[in-house]
Amino acid sequence: VKAEVTWTNTYTRDCSPNFSENLELARHRWYGFKEGFSSSLVKRAIVDTRQDENTVLSVLDPFSGSGTTPLTALENGCKAQAIEVNPFLSFVGVTKCITKTKTSAYLIEKMNLLLEETPLEISSPLEGVSTFSPGQNKSKWLFNSSVLRGYQSLLEKIEAIENNDDQRVFLLALYTSAMKCCNARKDGKCLRYKKGWELLGYNSSTLREEFVNNCLKMIEDLERVPLLNCEIESSNTDSRTALKEASSNSIDLVVFSPPYLNSFDYSDIYRPELFLANYVGSNEELRVLREKTLRSHVQYSWKQHDIPDSLWVKNIVSLLEKRRENLWDKLIPEMVGSYFYDMESIFRELYRIAKNGSGLWFVVSTSAYAEVEIAVDLILADLATQQGWELMSINALRKLRSSSQSSKGIRLRESLVICRK
Numbered sequence: 091v092k093a094e095v096t097w098t099n100t101y102t103r104d105c106s107p108n109f110s111e112n113l114e115l116a117r118h119r120w121y122g123f124k125e126g127f128s129s130s131l132v133k134r135a136i137v138d139t140r141q142d143e144n145t146v147l148s149v150l151d152p153f154s155g156s157g158t159t160p161l162t163a164l165e166n167g168c169k170a171q172a173i174e175v176n177p178f179l180s181f182v183g184v185t186k187c188i189t190k191t192k193t194s195a196y197l198i199e200k201m202n203l204l205l206e207e208t209p210l211e212i213s214s215p216l217e218g219v220s221t222f223s224p225g226q227n228k229s230k231w232l233f234n235s236s237v238l239r240g241y242q243s244l245l246e247k248i249e250a251i252e253n254n255d256d257q258r259v260f261l262l263a264l265y266t267s268a269m270k271c272c273n274a275r276k277d278g279k280c281l282r283y284k285k286g287w288e289l290l291g292y293n294s295s296t297l298r299e300e301f302v303n304n305c306l307k308m309i310e311d312l313e314r315v316p317l318l319n320c321e322i323e324s325s326n327t328d329s330r331t332a333l334k335e336a337s338s339n340s341i342d343l344v345v346f347s348p349p350y351l352n353s354f355d356y357s358d359i360y361r362p363e364l365f366l367a368n369y370v371g372s373n374e375e376l377r378v379l380r381e382k383t384l385r386s387h388v389q390y391s392w393k394q395h396d397i398p399d400s401l402w403v404k405n406i407v408s409l410l411e412k413r414r415e416n417l418w419d420k421l422i423p424e425m426v427g428s429y430f431y432d433m434e435s436i437f438r439e440l441y442r443i444a445k446n447g448s449g450l451w452f453v454v455s456t457s458a459y460a461e462v463e464i465a466v467d468l469i470l471a472d473l474a475t476q477q478g479w480e481l482m483s484i485n486a487l488r489k490l491r492s493s494s495q496s497s498k499g500i501r502l503r504e505s506l507v508i509c510r511k
């Protein structure tokens with residue numbers, strides 16, 4: 091493949107790789123997910139792929155994160171399929187896509203009853219668990235005890251709600267509120283304590299205020315975007331295995347952003363949510379989840395390392411092996427090989443399940459380790475074409491700040507790659 095990046099393209103205008111603009115949009119704003127892309131990017135992919143207004147496209151995202159692709163697909167009259175390995179994120183994505191079945195008045199009354207009938211605080215199973223709460227010999231903790239207790243009280247009441255969709259709305263409002271009352275916030279690969287966090291004084295009452303605001307916002311959005319008669323299939327699993335079971339020639343458009351090759355472990359950064367929402371109850375369960383994630387990080391000791399049959403990837407891996415001593419983790423060369431191996435298998439299966447003429451749109455950034463620049467966008471485009479995809483374009487969307495850990499002076503970029511079957 092003659093892979094070249096185009097710096098002047100029309101996608102920079104309406105295909106932001108940044109989630110932040112979604113925070114202005116109904117439903118998309120239900121959970122602030124830093125690692126997502128914009129809804130407008132997905133919309134452009136749909137508009138460019140659709141032959142005419144009456145065609146109902148089947149749109150798939152095999153790394154659906156917080157659900158930007160399936161939600162945008164449904165908003166634009168498409169069918170949606172979503173695969174996401176992280177149970178918390180999968181929950182967020184599905185919840186953002188639910189159909190409105192109740193009136194706003196009904197939901198508001200339900201919310202008020204819920205608040206009236208629950209004590210302000212009850213004891214929480216997370217009190218005393220690692221850094222979740224204050225305790226002996228701890229100088230920092232994520233949640234004040236009052237927040238955890240207020241959370242538990244609302245959680246138990248919401249879990250008793252019988253209607254699944256109503257329950258989802260209130261649960262997501264509660265998770266969002268709890269994270270707003272967390273003493274730390276996400277900052278790149280870590281949780282960073284907020285400035286003056288000891289004085290912020292979050293408690294069960296602040297949590298309730300947040301909860302009410304979030305519920306009202308969500309109820310308003312259900313009214314604005316009811317998503318009636320929508321079809322969505324969502325699966326909380328590893329896309330490497332799930333795609334193998336999908337039917338051939340069934341998809342019209344694939345839009346996604348895979349985990350980047352930057353050693354960012356979603357199961358680690360979303361650890362508070364995974365524990366709060368009871369998806370994970372111990373570090374062992376977290377380890378089991380990590381094992382199912384794409385091999386884009388070194389936080390898990392993978393039992394097996396692989397490398398695709400690509401000279402390009404082999405050269406990079408061998409260069410990294412020579413610089414092993416300078417790498418911040420000795421297993422980075424193996425991670426790089428395995429990442430491309432995993433992505434190659436994803437492209438293979440996507441090609442099989444896509445119909446002729448389908449579009450494949452993905453956003454990814456380049457990487458660098460020990461001053462070795464890895465043109466992930468070009469390499470993935472190359473691997474996709476080896477599996478049969480025809481490369482249409484590789485469009486740089488923005489330059490990224492270089493990470494001091496890996497790449498003195500190397501400017502990384504985030505690109506949109508477009509292919510066709």
Ligand SMILES: C[S@@+](CC[C@H](N)C(=O)[O-])C[C@H]1O[C@@H](n2cnc3c(N)ncnc32)[C@H](O)[C@@H]1O
Binds near residue numbers: 153327329
């Ligand atoms: C860049 S994010 C996708 C964000 C999404 N485009 C959005 O706007 O919300 C990549 C996602 O891939 C998920 N992921 C990692 N390994 C996976 C796997 N093996 N199968 C399915 N999803 C996986 C991560 O949990 C993460 O949510």
